[in-house]
Amino acid sequence: MQRHYLSIDIGGTAIKSALIDHSGNIFKTAKTATPTTANAFLAILGQLVRDHPDVRAVCVSVPGIVNHHSGQVKFTGALGFMGEFNLADYLKKIAQLPVYVGNDANCATLAEMWLGNLRGLNSGAVVTLGTSVGGGLMINGQLFMGPHFRAGEISAIVNNHDHADIHESTVGASTSAVKMIKAVATACGLPDVKDGRRAFVEINNHNPRAWDIFAAFCRRVAVLLVNVQAVIDLERVLAGGGISAQPVVVTEIRHQFQLLQAGDRRLHDDIIMPDIQKAKFGNEANLLGALYGLLLQVDKGGFNEQ
Template identity: 40%
Template sequence: MTELTTHFLSIDIGGTYIKHALINRSGQIIFVKKEETPKTIEEFKTCLTGILDQYKGQVKAVAVSCPGKIDSKEGIVYYGGSLSYLHQFHLKGFIESYMNLRCAIMNDGKSAALAELWLGQLKDIENGGVMTLGTGIGGGLVLHKTLHSGSHFQAGELSFMLLSTDVPIGLGTVAGAKGSAVNFIRQAASVLKLEDPLNGKKVFEELEKKNELIYPLFEEFCRNVVIVIMNVQSVVDLQRIAIGGGISAQSILVEEIKRQYQQLLASVPLLETMLTPVEIVPCHFRNEAGLLGALYHLLEELEGN
């Protein structure tokens, strides 16, 4: 038996890359690798088995973070987010059969929440949440120090929250559109006439300068995020919400979200009087969140049995 058999394989399936890492029981990442995410289910299976082959005989079990609605008990992926070819794929069974090891699967947003619960901003919090800002708004709710999945594994899917009473209701009225970091970057890049419509680095350079062409768009984007936070807070009364996603690396983001939150409270005295404000912080983990959160879920399953 080699020393590495005390470690775990964690896989984070994203729309662009599949990251895989060797991690120990304490959450220390030994190393991380990544592969480009395939375009079809057959290419995906080939890629996945290639990853698994690298760790055969070296790990105790396998953890996976994946987009989509995840039945974490059965290990089946539904819809798959941007990877629609994963719909109804029995990912857990595929990996367990190939590796002859235990495997656990968790939604990517909920994995981010679990990473923060285990070792990050929610570690000592009784009731908290994570909002991941990307193509839409993902996340997870931690209630009584436990991930709340809901009756159908979809609690915390904030993208589907309605933010408008417009009739007819369309995709443009849901939180996933109004609070989309990707949509905001595209709009700002268009106003700035950037060649790359997703040049977030340049957009934030201009925001730091308070560029008047795009700062109002930024304020509107952050205000929409705050409306989601306020709606969540009115239902579950959290102590802390951690903001994640690649965009959260920009300190100006959380600063502006906090400012918009205070403005909203001040503009509606009843909210300021009746609702205890939630603490808003950046996530501790970003690129590693899916890897660590998936492992935490796996450890819960292994050590709970």
């Protein structure tokens, strides 16, 4: 029987795991709440590895700045309590197996490069719309991370030079899908401001109170894509995150991009709108991408498989 790989997707609220084969077929999944202390966090990861002694290797997707060569992670967001920590070394000592650790947005991009909607292209990006905005870049057919492993951190782009609060002037703060859903729910008097599905009922019905907020959000995404496209000139950009499952999201982002170009000759003449599509993979993206990152490292001789 073929031995599988253990893939782990660490998120701010949940840790997901799966057994995956060399072709990307997922056979077993599990999920547990993400702890809020370092000791509990490491204990859960350690136990997860110990519970799968027969796998070929361990691959991990994690939010933060990741040196994928060494496995050193500067944790961010809800996992900021971990500070800087070499997660690969920690898991290697337990598993006695090869371990790969990659940034979550980069893993989502790797999944699309391997088996998804960036496959076979020369350049592209994944833009994940959620609490903030995540990004991963593919240039010349390869994942581009930059010399400091920070390429694709598009949430840090400043898009309002005149805002008094520098944080609120960033893409991550101004282009939050979670904030958009909350604003729609509040404007429409919905009982649960976190209920994205109910909010999209109002959006898809073109309720003016919902649509105006949604269209403004898509315009901000389109402005972000114009800025990225002006620098990189990509073939395709994929929208990821939970809201990307709604067809109206990609449709309206395309529409807003076209409106921006129509409003300024330079945007029309100097910038080509990329092929904007929905990302193929949803909740499985980071699990698959972490495995592909490991397989690429094996191919490059980064470590020897057992």
